[in-house]
Amino acid sequence: MSVTVRVPAKVNVQLAVGAARPDGFHDLANVFLAVGLYDEVTATPAEELRITCAGPDAGQVPLDRTNLAARAALALAERYGREPAVHLHIAKDIPVAGGMAGGSADGAAALVACDALWGTHASRAELLDICAELGSDVPFSLVGGAALGTGRGEKLTPLEVGGTFHWVFAMAERGLSTPAVFREFDRLAEGRDIPEPVASDDVLDALAKGDADALAAAVTNDLQPAALSLYPELSATLAAGEAAGALTSLVSGSGPTTAFLVRDSASADAVAEALRASGTCRSVRVAAGAVAGATVV
Numbered sequence: 001m002s003v004t005v006r007v008p009a010k011v012n013v014q015l016a017v018g019a020a021r022p023d024g025f026h027d028l029a030n031v032f033l034a035v036g037l038y039d040e041v042t043a044t045p046a047e048e049l050r051i052t053c054a055g056p057d058a059g060q061v062p063l064d065r066t067n068l069a070a071r072a073a074l075a076l077a078e079r080y081g082r083e084p085a086v087h088l089h090i091a092k093d094i095p096v097a098g099g100m101a102g103g104s105a106d107g108a109a110a111l112v113a114c115d116a117l118w119g120t121h122a123s124r125a126e127l128l129d130i131c132a133e134l135g136s137d138v139p140f141s142l143v144g145g146a147a148l149g150t151g152r153g154e155k156l157t158p159l160e161v162g163g164t165f166h167w168v169f170a171m172a173e174r175g176l177s178t179p180a181v182f183r184e185f186d187r188l189a190e191g192r193d194i195p196e197p198v199a200s201d202d203v204l205d206a207l208a209k210g211d212a213d214a215l216a217a218a219v220t221n222d223l224q225p226a227a228l229s230l231y232p233e234l235s236a237t238l239a240a241g242e243a244a245g246a247l248t249s250l251v252s253g254s255g256p257t258t259a260f261l262v263r264d265s266a267s268a269d270a271v272a273e274a275l276r277a278s279g280t281c282r283s284v285r286v287a288a289g290a291v292a293g294a295t296v297v
């Protein structure tokens with residue numbers, strides 16, 4: 001018997017970042033939108049914990065106990081006093097180190113898969129608790145849809161979404177480390193007063209109305225200058241997508257994946273084609289959101 005869980009990537013339609021906290025994290029107003037690029041995690045009983053991974057970026061995924069899927073299985077097993085005797089296979093389609101929460105997605109998926117396989121029947125609150133221990137983005141991968149994350153991004157409030165948003169994503173040649181991007185944010189912020197991060201009413205209204213033009217006018221990412229400072233070539237990708245007719249362009253989370261909001265799926269195909277032809281990125285994908293979070297299939 002085995003259990004497979006499908007889990008989406010995310011894009012941040014607002015990422016407001018506060019000053020560094022004493023624990024090294026930053027308070028955020030983080031508006032997440034789950035988009036239809038998916039990993040699948042399959043849990044099968046095994047002698048001992050084992051991780052395998054397949055997909056275009058599989059070579060960059062750690063197969064030891066640092067993998068977020070392994071850490072999720074270990075955390076659940078420990079809580080329920082059982083052996084983490086499970087083989088977790090990750091079918092990976094979310095770009096690695098791309099700012100789309102791929103590792104976080106696998107953590108949430110493994111948790112849901114092991115809970116079903118082992119019949120531990122953890123409550124939603126317990127699962128969210130374990131997710132928050134695993135990483136700031138992991139609770140959102142569990143719930144999906146759209147949500148406002150506060151604290152370090154782990155405290156979630158679900159948000160209303162009034163329509164489908166169409167996106168194009170351009171994958172960069174290399175990855176960016178999330179801690180390195182936050183460190184660059186701190187360096188660029190030195191000597192400046194950093195305001196408290198607050199959710200933008202314009203972003204929340206645009207999401208609730210399903211209004212792509214209004215969302216395009218309202219999106220912001222405070223990590224974008226830091227990501228561009230570490231990876232200046234991303235400016236050319238952003239410009240190529242805008243020139244091709246995207247409503248707006250932004251760096252996804254900590255980057256380096258760039259995200260392009262477009263009006264409809266025909267426009268998505270046209271912008272994707274132009275980005276492929278531009279030679280400014282490694283690959284291009286089209287996806288729409290909001291979609292559901294980690295789900296047993």
Ligand SMILES: C[C@](O)(CO)[C@H](O)COP(=O)(O)OP(=O)(O)OC[C@H]1O[C@@H](n2ccc(N)nc2=O)[C@H](O)[C@@H]1O
Pocket residue numbers: 012015024025026027028030099101104134135136137138151152153178179182253254
């Ligand atoms: C950039 C985002 O992807 C936006 O959704 C997230 O804030 C990052 O979430 P994540 O990858 O799950 O991050 P975590 O695994 O919790 O933390 C990795 C590192 O990122 C930095 N970090 C992360 C979240 C946060 N609110 N403040 C931070 O400063 C810290 O250096 C931390 O050690």
Ligand SMILES: Nc1ncnc2c1ncn2[C@@H]1O[C@H](COP(=O)(O)OP(=O)(O)OP(=O)(O)O)[C@@H](O)[C@H]1O
Pocket residue numbers: 060061062066067068069090095096097098099100101102103104106107137176178253254255
């Ligand atoms: N299941 C996993 N899939 C991918 N990377 C993983 C996984 N588990 C641990 N990692 C490690 O985490 C690093 C970041 O990978 P990930 O794909 O989660 O980045 P990301 O999408 O930028 O994350 P985020 O958007 O949450 O900041 C990788 O370089 C890898 O070493």
